[in-house]
Amino acid sequence: MNFDDDTSTSDFVESVMDIVAAIPAGRAMTYGEVAAALGSRGARAVGLIMSRYGTDLPWWRVVRAGGHLPLGHETRALEQYWAEGMPLTRTSSGYRVDMKRAHFDP
DNA sequence: AAGTTGACTTTCG
């Protein structure tokens, strides 16, 4: 067996990808939760990885604290939520994920 | 090699 490993991707990146890919449809987690699951507080690092490696991941299932959508990608995520059936809540500023029902707690 | 940036979080005003 020879899996040629991806020395290009760090273990941190692989862990993030594994967690995000493990989030089922209709569920969501916060960047802080994902970072905390790795033992790091780099919530921003998780988002940065999403921008580079999240291209093949359901990044829309990862939201900011409180269920707010990732800035600059709110509309992009909303499109996916409607398609996945994600519970959404309507706010004065726009939409947000209903963490009361969508929070994924492994 | 060093500095800046970024799909964040939390606290103070």
Place this chain on the structure above:
DNA sequence: TCGAAAGCCAACT
């Protein structure tokens, strides 16, 4: 209730 600033971590230039 809303707005702004500082703090943390990893990647990119």
